[in-house]
Amino acid sequence: MALARLLDVIDIGPLGPALRGSASTALLKSTRLELLHLVLRARHDSPQHHVDDECCLHCLEGDVEVKLPAGVRRLAPGQLLVLPGGQPFSLSARVDSALLMTLLLQHGDAGDGGGSGAS
Numbered sequence: 423m424a425l426a427r428l429l430d431v432i433d434i435g436p437l438g439p440a441l442r443g444s445a446s447t448a449l450l451k452s453t454r455l456e457l458l459h460l461v462l463r464a465r466h467d468s469p470q471h472h473v474d475d476e477c478c479l480h481c482l483e484g485d486v487e488v489k490l491p492a493g494v495r496r497l498a499p500g501q502l503l504v505l506p507g508g509q510p511f512s513l514s515a516r517v518d519s520a521l522l523m524t525l526l527l528q529h530g531d532a533g534d535g536g537g538s539g540a541s
Contacts, residue, residue: 484519
């Protein structure tokens with residue numbers, strides 16, 4: 423799937439039964455913004471990482487725990503969490519889940535791996 427461009431309409435609705443066979447994908451990357459559709463498998467933890475600027479995690483479907491040094495924040499469909507820049511975090515899905523991750527970019531990069539380690 424090709425990356426979307428500015429002004430493209432992007433469908434990020436729930437995948438429903440297709441979620442199980444789906445993979446994480448980059449949706450859009452501009453000079454200042456990156457959008458990732460993250461598919462998380464049930465009971466799978468992502469390694470801890472961070473991004474340099476603010477990051478928004480929006481739960482599209484499923485049940486996701488965002489593990490932070492200060493504790494765990496749990497996201498249900500329709501909920502989002504904005505992380506401050508440099509905040510270490512990891513993700514854990516309680517069931518098969520999907521997130522929209524919105525990254526602010528500095529010089530075309532979001533930090534350690536540009537957020538790519540979150541899938």
